Amino acid sequence: MPLKLSPGINTALKLGRVSNLPTVWMNVIASLALTSAALGLGFPLATSLLIIIALSCFYAGGMCFNDYCDRHWDAERQPFRPIPAGAINARAVLTLSLALFASGLVVLWLAPNSRGVLGATGLLALIIAYDLWHKRHWATVLLMASTRLGVYIVAALALTGSASQTVILLGLIQCGYTLLVTVVARLESRYPKGYGFAVIPWMIAGMGLIDGVALAVLLSPMWLLAGIATVVLTRWGQRYVRGD
Secondary structure, eight states: OOOSSOHHHHHHHHHTTGGGHHHHHHHHHHHHHHHHHHTTOOOOHHHHHHHHHHHHHHHHHHHHHHHHHTHHHHHHHOTTSTTTTTSSOHHHHHHHHHHHHHHHHHHHTTSSOTHHHHHHHHHHHHHHHHHHHTTTOGGGHHHHHHHHHHHHHHHHHHHHSOOOHHHHHHHHHHHHHHHHHHHHHHHHTTSTTTTSSOHHHHHHHHHHHHHHHHHHHHTOTTHHHHHHHHHHHHHHHHTTSOOO
Protein backbone atom coordinates (compact mmCIF):
# COMPACT_ATOMS: atom_id res chain seq x y z
CA MET A 1 0.00 0.00 0.00
CA PRO A 2 1.62 3.29 -1.07
CA LEU A 3 1.73 6.28 1.25
CA LYS A 4 -0.82 8.95 0.34
CA LEU A 5 1.80 11.69 0.07
CA SER A 6 3.20 13.79 -2.73
CA PRO A 7 5.29 11.77 -5.21
CA GLY A 8 8.48 13.56 -4.17
CA ILE A 9 8.07 12.84 -0.46
CA ASN A 10 7.03 9.26 -1.13
CA THR A 11 10.15 8.75 -3.25
CA ALA A 12 12.39 10.23 -0.55
CA LEU A 13 10.87 7.91 2.06
CA LYS A 14 11.52 4.90 -0.18
CA LEU A 15 15.10 5.97 -0.88
CA GLY A 16 15.84 6.39 2.83
CA ARG A 17 14.18 3.07 3.83
CA VAL A 18 12.54 5.07 6.61
CA SER A 19 10.52 2.11 7.84
CA ASN A 20 13.73 0.76 9.41
CA LEU A 21 14.55 3.96 11.30
CA PRO A 22 12.88 2.87 14.57
CA THR A 23 15.58 0.19 14.91
CA VAL A 24 18.25 2.91 14.70
CA TRP A 25 16.38 5.00 17.27
CA MET A 26 16.31 2.05 19.66
CA ASN A 27 20.03 1.45 19.13
CA VAL A 28 20.70 5.06 20.14
CA ILE A 29 18.37 4.86 23.13
CA ALA A 30 20.03 1.65 24.33
CA SER A 31 23.50 3.15 24.07
CA LEU A 32 22.52 6.33 25.91
CA ALA A 33 20.54 4.47 28.58
CA LEU A 34 23.51 2.23 29.38
CA THR A 35 25.98 5.12 29.27
CA SER A 36 23.96 7.43 31.53
CA ALA A 37 23.10 4.62 33.96
CA ALA A 38 26.80 3.78 34.35
CA LEU A 39 27.39 7.38 35.45
CA GLY A 40 24.39 7.45 37.76
CA LEU A 41 22.59 10.00 35.59
CA GLY A 42 19.03 10.21 34.36
CA PHE A 43 18.19 9.43 30.76
CA PRO A 44 19.30 12.42 28.60
CA LEU A 45 16.08 13.06 26.67
CA ALA A 46 17.12 16.25 24.84
CA THR A 47 20.50 14.82 23.88
CA SER A 48 18.91 11.58 22.73
CA LEU A 49 16.64 13.51 20.34
CA LEU A 50 19.66 15.28 18.84
CA ILE A 51 21.60 12.06 18.36
CA ILE A 52 18.57 10.22 16.99
CA ILE A 53 18.08 12.95 14.37
CA ALA A 54 21.78 12.89 13.45
CA LEU A 55 22.04 9.13 13.08
CA SER A 56 18.71 8.97 11.26
CA CYS A 57 20.26 11.34 8.72
CA PHE A 58 23.26 9.03 8.44
CA TYR A 59 21.07 5.95 7.96
CA ALA A 60 18.78 7.55 5.40
CA GLY A 61 21.76 9.14 3.63
CA GLY A 62 23.49 5.78 3.46
CA MET A 63 20.43 4.15 1.95
CA CYS A 64 20.09 6.92 -0.64
CA PHE A 65 23.76 6.62 -1.52
CA ASN A 66 23.30 2.85 -1.80
CA ASP A 67 20.63 3.37 -4.44
CA TYR A 68 22.86 5.83 -6.25
CA CYS A 69 25.76 3.36 -6.35
CA ASP A 70 23.48 0.46 -7.37
CA ARG A 71 21.51 2.34 -10.03
CA HIS A 72 22.91 0.35 -12.98
CA TRP A 73 22.56 -2.99 -11.20
CA ASP A 74 19.02 -2.08 -10.13
CA ALA A 75 18.10 -1.14 -13.69
CA GLU A 76 18.67 -4.77 -14.67
CA ARG A 77 17.45 -6.62 -11.59
CA GLN A 78 15.31 -4.30 -9.44
CA PRO A 79 13.60 -1.84 -11.80
CA PHE A 80 11.09 -0.91 -9.09
CA ARG A 81 13.77 1.13 -7.30
CA PRO A 82 13.16 4.91 -7.53
CA ILE A 83 16.07 5.72 -9.89
CA PRO A 84 15.49 3.04 -12.58
CA ALA A 85 11.74 3.55 -12.21
CA GLY A 86 12.23 7.17 -13.25
CA ALA A 87 10.84 8.65 -10.02
CA ILE A 88 14.03 10.66 -9.45
CA ASN A 89 17.31 11.17 -11.27
CA ALA A 90 20.67 9.91 -10.02
CA ARG A 91 22.19 13.36 -9.46
CA ALA A 92 19.31 14.37 -7.20
CA VAL A 93 19.78 11.19 -5.15
CA LEU A 94 23.50 11.89 -4.77
CA THR A 95 22.73 15.45 -3.67
CA LEU A 96 20.18 14.19 -1.16
CA SER A 97 22.70 11.69 0.22
CA LEU A 98 25.37 14.33 0.73
CA ALA A 99 22.87 16.74 2.28
CA LEU A 100 21.76 14.10 4.80
CA PHE A 101 25.35 13.22 5.71
CA ALA A 102 26.22 16.88 6.21
CA SER A 103 23.07 17.47 8.27
CA GLY A 104 23.94 14.57 10.55
CA LEU A 105 27.40 15.97 11.22
CA VAL A 106 26.04 19.46 11.89
CA VAL A 107 23.45 18.17 14.36
CA LEU A 108 26.09 16.14 16.20
CA TRP A 109 28.07 19.34 16.81
CA LEU A 110 25.23 20.32 19.16
CA ALA A 111 25.69 17.19 21.31
CA PRO A 112 27.50 17.47 24.67
CA ASN A 113 30.80 15.97 23.49
CA SER A 114 32.57 16.77 20.22
CA ARG A 115 34.04 13.26 20.05
CA GLY A 116 30.69 12.22 18.65
CA VAL A 117 31.55 14.06 15.44
CA LEU A 118 34.88 12.25 15.26
CA GLY A 119 33.17 8.91 15.71
CA ALA A 120 30.53 9.87 13.16
CA THR A 121 33.25 10.58 10.61
CA GLY A 122 34.45 6.99 11.01
CA LEU A 123 30.88 5.72 10.73
CA LEU A 124 30.39 7.75 7.58
CA ALA A 125 33.54 6.20 6.10
CA LEU A 126 32.13 2.70 6.77
CA ILE A 127 28.81 3.59 5.16
CA ILE A 128 30.40 5.03 2.03
CA ALA A 129 32.88 2.16 1.69
CA TYR A 130 30.11 -0.41 1.94
CA ASP A 131 27.88 1.36 -0.58
CA LEU A 132 30.73 1.72 -3.06
CA TRP A 133 32.04 -1.83 -2.90
CA HIS A 134 29.30 -4.14 -1.61
CA LYS A 135 28.49 -5.47 -5.09
CA ARG A 136 32.15 -6.28 -5.72
CA HIS A 137 33.08 -8.44 -2.73
CA TRP A 138 31.05 -10.51 -0.27
CA ALA A 139 33.30 -9.53 2.65
CA THR A 140 31.91 -5.99 2.59
CA VAL A 141 28.97 -7.35 4.58
CA LEU A 142 31.31 -6.96 7.56
CA LEU A 143 31.36 -3.23 6.87
CA MET A 144 27.57 -3.12 6.91
CA ALA A 145 27.43 -5.02 10.20
CA SER A 146 30.03 -2.68 11.65
CA THR A 147 27.83 0.33 10.95
CA ARG A 148 25.36 -0.97 13.56
CA LEU A 149 28.16 -1.10 16.11
CA GLY A 150 29.08 2.40 14.99
CA VAL A 151 25.64 3.71 15.96
CA TYR A 152 26.15 2.61 19.57
CA ILE A 153 29.66 4.01 19.75
CA VAL A 154 28.81 7.36 18.17
CA ALA A 155 25.84 7.81 20.51
CA ALA A 156 27.98 7.12 23.59
CA LEU A 157 30.81 9.34 22.35
CA ALA A 158 28.43 12.20 21.66
CA LEU A 159 27.13 12.01 25.23
CA THR A 160 30.28 11.47 27.32
CA GLY A 161 33.25 11.10 24.96
CA SER A 162 33.69 7.38 25.63
CA ALA A 163 31.90 4.07 25.08
CA SER A 164 31.67 1.50 27.86
CA GLN A 165 32.37 -2.20 27.42
CA THR A 166 28.65 -2.90 27.88
CA VAL A 167 27.72 -0.53 25.06
CA ILE A 168 30.34 -2.07 22.77
CA LEU A 169 29.21 -5.58 23.67
CA LEU A 170 25.59 -4.81 22.82
CA GLY A 171 26.77 -3.24 19.56
CA LEU A 172 28.74 -6.37 18.75
CA ILE A 173 25.66 -8.50 19.40
CA GLN A 174 23.78 -6.39 16.89
CA CYS A 175 26.71 -6.82 14.51
CA GLY A 176 26.32 -10.57 14.71
CA TYR A 177 22.56 -10.32 14.31
CA THR A 178 22.96 -8.13 11.23
CA LEU A 179 25.23 -10.76 9.69
CA LEU A 180 22.60 -13.40 10.48
CA VAL A 181 19.91 -11.34 8.72
CA THR A 182 22.19 -11.07 5.68
CA VAL A 183 22.81 -14.83 5.57
CA VAL A 184 19.10 -15.60 5.87
CA ALA A 185 18.30 -13.08 3.13
CA ARG A 186 20.82 -14.64 0.76
CA LEU A 187 19.49 -18.13 1.44
CA GLU A 188 15.98 -16.95 0.63
CA SER A 189 17.06 -16.21 -2.95
CA ARG A 190 17.57 -19.95 -3.46
CA TYR A 191 13.84 -20.57 -3.17
CA PRO A 192 11.62 -19.59 -6.13
CA LYS A 193 8.88 -18.31 -3.81
CA GLY A 194 11.11 -17.26 -0.92
CA TYR A 195 10.24 -18.39 2.59
CA GLY A 196 6.52 -17.92 2.15
CA PHE A 197 6.22 -15.14 4.75
CA ALA A 198 8.04 -11.93 5.68
CA VAL A 199 11.11 -13.43 7.36
CA ILE A 200 13.54 -10.59 6.62
CA PRO A 201 11.18 -7.73 7.54
CA TRP A 202 10.44 -9.44 10.84
CA MET A 203 14.13 -10.03 11.50
CA ILE A 204 14.92 -6.38 10.80
CA ALA A 205 12.14 -5.29 13.15
CA GLY A 206 13.58 -7.65 15.78
CA MET A 207 16.74 -5.53 16.09
CA GLY A 208 14.91 -3.20 18.43
CA LEU A 209 13.67 -6.09 20.53
CA ILE A 210 17.26 -7.19 21.15
CA ASP A 211 17.96 -3.80 22.70
CA GLY A 212 14.77 -3.95 24.71
CA VAL A 213 15.65 -7.36 26.16
CA ALA A 214 19.20 -6.24 26.97
CA LEU A 215 18.01 -3.10 28.77
CA ALA A 216 15.31 -5.07 30.59
CA VAL A 217 17.97 -7.42 31.97
CA LEU A 218 20.60 -4.77 32.73
CA LEU A 219 18.46 -1.80 33.81
CA SER A 220 14.70 -2.22 34.16
CA PRO A 221 12.02 -4.60 32.83
CA MET A 222 10.11 -1.54 31.58
CA TRP A 223 12.61 -1.19 28.74
CA LEU A 224 11.17 -4.34 27.19
CA LEU A 225 8.10 -2.29 26.27
CA ALA A 226 10.31 0.05 24.26
CA GLY A 227 11.75 -2.90 22.38
CA ILE A 228 8.29 -4.26 21.61
CA ALA A 229 7.14 -0.81 20.50
CA THR A 230 10.08 -0.67 18.10
CA VAL A 231 9.03 -3.96 16.51
CA VAL A 232 5.44 -2.77 16.10
CA LEU A 233 6.46 0.61 14.67
CA THR A 234 8.95 -0.93 12.25
CA ARG A 235 6.50 -3.52 10.97
CA TRP A 236 3.82 -0.84 10.60
CA GLY A 237 6.21 1.28 8.54
CA GLN A 238 7.16 -1.66 6.37
CA ARG A 239 3.53 -1.91 5.26
CA TYR A 240 4.05 1.35 3.38
CA VAL A 241 7.79 1.60 2.68
CA ARG A 242 10.01 -1.35 1.83
CA GLY A 243 12.88 -1.78 4.26
CA ASP A 244 15.09 -3.96 2.09
